[in-house]
Amino acid sequence: MSEADDFMKFVEKYMAEVPGGPAGDQEMRRRDPSPFVDTTAADIRPDKLTDEQIQSWFDYMSWNLWELIATRSTEGESGLIPRQEYETLSFVQQWSVNPDAMRLITDKVGVDGLVELGRVPRREIGTKVNHIRNYASALMAMLGRGVCVSLEQLDPSVRRDDIQDCIQFARRTWHGTWGDGPGLASGHGFRLPLLEDDVLAPLLAAAKPFEDDEERKFFRRFNGTTELFGFLMHYDTRLGMGDTGPYPLPGGGFALIRDHFLYETGFEWSSIGEGLPYAVTEVLCFKPDPIEITINDIGTTFTKPQDYLKSLDRVAVFARDTIDTPMSGIRPVGHDEMRRIVDTCQAGVLKMYKILANLSRDEKIRNGVRMYSHEFMRPLAYRAGAWDEILANGFDDLSEATERAWPILTGGRAAEILAPVFLMGKGFPPLRNPAAI
Template structure:
C-alpha cells in the first residue's frame, strides 16, 4: 500500500496487563454495588468487576470446574453481577437500536426474556443428557474453532446466560412474577450450559470476550491460514474496496431484518494479528435462516444461509487506539470508523447451516454484484412482507427469534432440536408468557420499567445467602 499512515497505532498497549483501556462512553454502572465506586465500561470495568467477586468463577477456570454440575451461591451471584455489567457495557453504546419504527422490539424482547427463563432449563438439561453430559456441550462449543458461518458464536453463546438467565430473571423480578430466591436450580442449568459452551469454544479458561480485553480469537491457526490465503488486497476507496464494503453493508442490513432487527444475524470474531501487522476480522452475516417462515423471500432469491466476510484492517492507516470485539459479536474501534482502513477482503458462502466446511466456497469481489442484487431484492421483499403484518404477529415473530434462535445452533449440533419440538413443545408459548402479552404495555413496563432495570443493573437482584441451589419456585402465591 502506498497510503501513508495518519498517526501511530497504539492499540497493542491495550493488551498490556497494567493498561486500563480507553473509555468508549462517559456513563458509569452501579448495579448491586450501591455505595461503592461506580464501574466504568471496557477493560477497567472488567477489572473492577473481577475484583469485587467473592469466588473465582470470573477468573480463568479449569475444565474440572466447568464439568461440575452446580455453581455455588457465590458463583451464581458473581455471574449474575458480571453479566449485568456486561449487558450494560455492550448495550448502552447502542441503546437506541432497541427502538424500531416497524417492529415492536422492546415488547417482543421482554416477552422472549421471560419465556426463555421459564422454558429453556428443561430443554438445556435434556440436551446435556443427550450428548453425554458437560463434555458433550463443551465439544459443541469447540466446533466453532474450525468453522465459519456458524451460529455457535459470541452473541448466541453469551445470550444463553446474559439474556435467558440475566434479562429473563430481571424481567420476571420487575413484573413481581418471581422472587430473588426462586428458580435457583433452573438458573444453574442455564448458566452451566453457557459456561460449558463458551469454555469449549475459547479453550483458554475465559468465558467472555470482555474477560480477555475484548478479544474473540477462537479459530485454529491452520484454519485461519486457509482463509487468509484467499484474501484479495485492494487500496482504500478503490473500486474493489467500494464493492466489498457496499456488499458488507447490504448483507448486514438483511441479516438484521431477517432476525427482526437484532444482532443474532451477525457474528464477528477476532481481531487476529496477521504476520504483516494488519488485523483480520471474520464476520458472519446470516441472511437466510430457514427456521423462520418469513425467510421464504430469501429462498426466492436463492440466498445462502450465511455470507462470511474476511476483513483486513490496517491499524496504522487509521491510527488504531483500541479495538473491541464485544460479546454481542460486534466490532467497535477508536477511532470509530474502520471501514475506510479495510485494505483487503474475501467473501465466502455457506449454503445451509450444516453445509460441510469443504463445500463452503469463496466469491470473487468482482462477482459480488450478482449477490448484492439478490440481497437487495430479498431485503425489499422482506420489508414489504413485514409491513403487512399486524402488531401481534410482529411481536410473537420477534419473540421466536430470541427464544428459538438463541439456542437453536446448539440444539442442532446436539441433534436435539426435533426432540425439543416434539417432546417439549419448543414452539408453543407458555401460558404465563401468553398472559404477560397483555401486561407488558401497562404502566410503561416494556418501554420504561424493564429498560431502566436492565440498563442501570438495579433489576439483577442477587440470590440471598440462604438460597437453596436445589430450589425451584414450587408455588404460586
C-alpha cells in the same frame, strides 16, 4: 437532583460506580478475584452450585450486560417492529423453556459434548454455533427471571435448579471456546481472536487487494447490503451477523472475520432469502494504521476512528450454502456472485418491509418472541441433534408466565421494565438477601 440526572449516573457507570471497558473488568475482579464467569476443567463438571457461585456469576454478568447496553451502540428500531416488547417477552419465554431444553441437550451429549459445542467457533466460520449463542443462551433466560421478579410475578428464591442448570450449561460451552480462565470477551480485553491458526491461515491467504477504487466501493456496498438484510431478516437485531478478531497480521495490521447470515430458513418470512447462501463470511485485512479496536461479547466491532473500513487493504468472501454444509464445503465467492447477492438482498429488504407492513402489532410481537427464542437455543440444539425433540416438547408454545406478562409488556411498560433490568442490576435479582450472601 432530577430523576433523569440520577438515572444518568447508572448509564455512565455500572451501579453508578464501575466503569466500562477493561477498567471495569479489572474493578469487578478486584471486588471478586475469582468470578464464576471464569471456568476450569474441574468446576464446569458439577451439576450443583453454591449460592456464592451463583451470586458471583450474577454480579459479573450484570456488569457485563450494563457494559454492553450503556457503553456500546447496538441497534435501533426500524419503526415497523416493536422490538422492546418482543425482546422483553422473549426473555420471559426463555426463562420458561430454556432450562428444560438445556437439560435435554446435556442428556444427549454430556458435559464433554457441551465443551465440544463450545469449540465449534474455533474451528468453523459461517455457523451460529458461535460465541454469541454461547454467551447468551443462559443470559436470556436469566433476564426473563429478572423481568418476572420486576413484574412481581416470581419469588427470586424459587427454581434454583433451573438457575444453576442454565449457568453450568453456558459455562461448559464457554470452556470449550476459551479453556481455563475468563469465559467472556470482556475478560480478554474485549477481543475475540477465536479461530485456530490452521483454520485462519487459508482464509487470510485467500484475501486479495482491491484492483481500484470502484472495487473498494463495491465491496463496501456488499458489506453494508448483506448486513442490512441479515439485520432485517432477524427482526431488527444483530443476530444475523458477528465478528471475531482482531487477528494480528505479519508486518502489522490486523484481520477481522465477519459472518453475515442470509438464508435462515426457520421462519415464515425466510422466503425473502431464497437463492442466497445460508451465510457469507468476509475476511477483512487492514493496513497497520493507528486504529483502536474492541469487540464485545455479541461480536460487534467498535473502532477509533469509526470509519475503519478506510484502512481496508485486502478481502476475501466465502459462502456456506446451507446450515448443514460442512466446513470442507465452504467455498469462495467471486465478484459476479457478490453482485447477485447484493441484488437479491436489496430485493429481499423491500419484500420484508412489505411483509411487516401487512402484519398486526401482535403478530409482529409473536414472530419476534419466536425468532429471539429460537436464535439463542436452536443452533446449539440442532447441532446436538435435539432440536426436533425440543420443539415437540412445546418450546414454541407461549408459557403461562409469558401469557401473564403479555398485556403488561405490550401495553406500554416494556421500556420501563427494560431500563433497570439492563442498567441497574435488576436482571439478576439475588436468590436471597444480599446481606446474607
